[in-house]
Amino acid sequence: MxxxxxxxxxxxxxxxxxxxxxxxxxxxxxxxxxxxxxxxxxxxxxxxxxxxxxxxxxxxxxxxxxxxxxxxxxxxxxxxxxxxxxxxxxxxxxxxxxxxxxxxxQREMTALLDRAPRQANRCEADGQIVTIPLDDVKANDRLLVRAGDVLPVDGTLAAGVAVLDEAALTGEPLPTRHEAGGRLRSGATNVGDAFELIAVTTAADSAYAGIIRLVQAAQTSKAPASRLADRYALLFVPLALLVAGLAWLLSGDPNRALAVLVVATPCPLILAVPVAIVSGMSRCAKRGVLVKGAGALETLATVKTLLFDKTGTLTGGRARVVALEIGDDGKDANGQGGAIDPSEMLRLAASLDQASQHVLAEAIIAAAQARGLSLSAPTAVHEQPGAGLTGQVDGRRVSVGSVAYVEEQAPAPQPPPWRARFLRRMGYEGAAGVFVAVDGDMIGAILLADEIRPEAARSLRLLRKAGAERLVMVTGDRSDVAETIGAALGLDDVIADCTPADKVAAVEAAKRLGPTLMVGDGVNDAPALALADVGVAMGARGAAASSESADVVLLVDRLDRLAEAMRIARRSCRIAVESVLVGMGLSFVAMGVAAAGFLPPLSGAVLQEIIDVAVIANALRALGDGRFGRKADAFPAGEAAGLKAEHDALLPLLDRIRATGDRLSAGQTAPTKQDLADLATHLRDELLRHEQEDDRALYPKVARLIGGADPMAAMSRGHREIGQLVRRYGRMVADLPDDAPDDPAALHETQRVLYSLDAILRLHFAQEEEIYHALADAA
The missing domain is CATH 1.20.120 (Four Helix Bundle (Hemerythrin (Met), subunit A))
Known part of the structure; x- marks a missing residue:
């Protein structure tokens, strides 16, 4: 009502x-x-x-x-x-x-409209800057867009370079760089220096206004869901009237009809369904899932097709350092020959990036801090917006930025051989790269990407277990990047290069096949969320507009909570149906007894109350999780975070494994035996000690929580394989001659072992973190 x-x-x-x-x-x-x-x-x-x-x-x-x-x-x-x-x-x-x-x-558009700019700064002919209402902007007006401003209308860049955060429009977390004359869309945020924009549309015709209109149209066109109680009422109403009418007609006694109506009072429908559904909503809320209405929970229990945005939904939504590339012509911390240590390169880059507000700079600083690196204060910093910056760090001249910028700051007769390889890797992985030069030499690069959420694969498995039949990614990102992530997660389909209107079209197509759920977090997802049978917003870090448009909001930054909400929704609806069927069945029996004259109205009212109490008590079972008993032990969330921190502390060692393997390639200066032996010592003293401690103290605790005869067998096998590779590497290094190793076959075999160790360690760490994450959440 x-x-x-x-x-x-x-x-x-x-x-x-x-x-x-x-x-x-x-x-x-x-x-x-x-x-x-x-x-x-x-x-x-x-x-x-x-x-x-x-x-x-x-x-x-x-x-x-x-x-x-x-x-x-x-x-x-x-x-x-x-x-x-x-x-x-x-x-x-x-x-x-x-x-x-x-x-x-309440699906008001307040958040979406609040984000939309209300004014624009127009450059007048006499050089003054005048603030005008947004509706007064006309084509060819020259507008000033300051740092942090949202672009008020669509336009072209008058001069210079613009660095924009277009996540609100495309969902892509990495900022984009635009040259003079480039077309810029309203709704993007200026994350670089101020620039001038030449308007090409009015506010009403801009891209951002179009998204708002899409949301409004989607909300208007979305048909209300058929409620569970209403469907059963269509059966119950005529049968109750028929029984009451026949009782009166055959007996001539209106009291019999009254008794029938009394026991036919639809309390199982009036109260049992809302109690079960609201109980389910309460369970969801305790798990950090806000369900905005009983109809949304009922529909959530029926969805078969799930559509996901990529950025911020299946991925973390922010850039993270995923690899460090070290060239062979860098210098060590003392300025001597030989390749610089990966951690030292990251430390120098992060120290310089402390002077920048760029999104990628924040990611590089965060990676250095996670590795426990001590950063220095930069001096004499000069930044070229959207390109890079140069300054002094610990007496060394450091440059970080795009390949073109760093090559300009550190010119060389010819590009280093690793440069082309790294650029190809950026293209393959759809990642961003920050190149680093020290004292006039390009020494390496940092690879940054929006990584798949650690719980994403498990979440999708749980969603399929909860009843999802088709999982589809709908993203504005490039098709090569989207296909890579889709294949890694085992999605049924991937639709890339989508505009907000394309996402709406995808939802419309999916709805023709059955109830559809859409998950997203950006402004560009809001129209699709509003149109889907169930729209789910990643509300912990997503745009407010998506949360306003959605039926369900994940208040915690965990995709696996959606699978839990689906399970709760299905159980709550099942309990509601049980309550309705049992209550209606008992009511029909009582109606028959009343129609026969054996149940006067007063007794019928008492009996009906007993039936009501029974079905409502059954409906209240939806407040529980359906599990009897609980495990005596629990895996604390803080301990899971501590294990993640231990893995982060080992990342420099993993970077060194990869970098050492790279230096063993043909055409590069091979590391000395002392370098290789030093790595073997660190692997034995740090890595194996960590794995042995896991086997001794951690795995038995995890095994008790999981249950079964030997649930950690596969992970323990991973420890044994890691140990064998470390010991094999140590023996191989010991067999090398004391002077510079020059046997190509031996170096190639050593490189193979290092690459194998790098791959298995990264996979093993990811598996462990997924298990600990799941157990801590369940606890």
Whole structure:
């Protein structure tokens, strides 16, 4: 019923007051006054239900309210005001339960509209900057866009370079660089220096306004879901009327019809369904999933096709350092020949990046801090927006930025051989690269990418287990990047290069095959979220507009909570259906007894209350998780975070393994035996000690939580394989001659072992973190 929450509260208060004051009057012996009070208390509910039925008939709909009206009017007409008051209280309380949940489902566009700029800074002919209303912007106006501003309209870059965060439009987390004359879209955020924009559209015709219109149109066109209780009411109403009519017709006694109507009061439908559904919503809320209404939870239990945005949904939504590339012509920390250590390169780059506000600079600093590197304060820093920056770090001249910028700062007769290899890797992985030069030599590069969420693969498996039949990625990213992630996660389909309108079209196509769920986090996802049968927003870090448009909001930054919400929704709906079927079945038995004349109205009312209590008690089972008992032990979330920190501390060692393997390639200066032996010592003292401690103290605890005969067998096998590779590498290094190793076959075999060790360690760490993440969450 489309009543505001405060009106539903008022209706409930009137029904409750009528029942209680009537009982008070009856207790004082004023039976007649009590009857009038009970009847008066039920009339507002009857009036509202009648109004709603009229509105529903005009829309060609019908539902549960019909039988509630018949029960209320029948008891009033046949002189059973107490029963009428009880029914009114049940109806109004059920409406209040749903209204309380639906109050959070207001899909206003406030967040989306608040983000939209209201003004623009226009450059006048006399050189002054004038602030004007957005609607006054015309084509060819020259506008100033300051750092941090949202572009007010579509336009072209007048001069220089613009660095924009277009995540709100495309979902891509990495900033984009635009040259003079480039077309810029409204809704993007300027994350570089101020620039001038030549408007090519008005505000009403801009890209951002188009997204707002898409959201509004999607919300308007989205049909309301058919409610579970309404569907059962279509069966219950005619059968109850038929039984009551036959009882009166065959016996000639209207009291039999009244008794039938009393026991046919649809309390299992009025209360059991809302209780079960709201209980499920409460369970979801405890797990950090906000379900904005009972209808959304019921629909969530039926979805078969799930569509996912990529950035911020299946991936982390922010750039992270994933690899360090070291060239052979760098210098060590003392300026001597030989390749610089990967950690030292990262430390120098992060130290310089402390002077930059660039998104990639933040990622590089975060990676250095995660590795425990001590950063130095940079001096004499000069930044070229969107390209890179140069400065002094610990007396060394450091440059970081694009390949073109760093080559300009550190010119060389010819590019180093690793440069082309790294650029190809950037293209293969759809990643960004930051090149690093020290004292005039390009020494290496840092690879950054938006990595797949650690829980993504497990989440998709759980979603399939929860009933999802088709999983599709719908993204604005390039097809090569999207296909790589889709293949890694085992998705059924990937739709790339999508605009907001393309995502809406994808949702429309999916809806023709059945109930569809869309998951996203950006402004560009808002139209698709609004149109989907169930829109799910990653609300912990996503755009407010997506949360406003969605039916479900994940308040914690965990995709696996969606699978848990689906499981809760299915269980809650199953309990609701059980309650309805049991309640209706008992009511039909009671109706038959009443129609035969063996159950007077008063006894029927008592019996109906017993039935009501039984079905509501059953519906309250939805508050639990359906599991009997609990594990005696638990895996603390803090311990899982500590293990992740231990893995982060070992990342420099993993970087060194890869870098050493690279230096063993043909055409590069091979490391000395002392370098190789030093790495072997670190592997033995740091890595093997970590793995042995896991086997001794951690794996037994994890095994108890998982259960089974030997649940950690595969992970322990990984430890054994790691140990064998480390020992093999140590023996191979010991067999090398003391002077510079020059046996190509021996160097190639050593390189193969190092690359194998690097691959298995990264996979093993990822597997461990997924297991610990899941167990800590379950605890």
């Amino acid at each position: 489309a009543l505001p929450l405060f009106r539903k509260l008022a209706l409930f208060a009137l029904a409750a007051a009528g029942l209680m004051f009537g009982i008070g009057a009856w207790w004082l012996g004023e039976d007649r006054i009590a009857a009038w009070i009970w009847a008066a208390g039920s009339l507002p509910t009857l009036a509202v239900l009648l109004l709603h039925i009229v509105q529903a008939i005009r829309r060609g709909e019908a539902g549960l309210d019909i039988i509630a009206v018949l029960a209320l009017s029948g008891t009033l007409a046949l002189g059973e005001p107490l029963t009428s008051a009880v029914i009114a209280l049940m109806v109004s309380s059920g409406q209040l339960l749903e209204g309380w949940a639906a109050a959070r489902a």
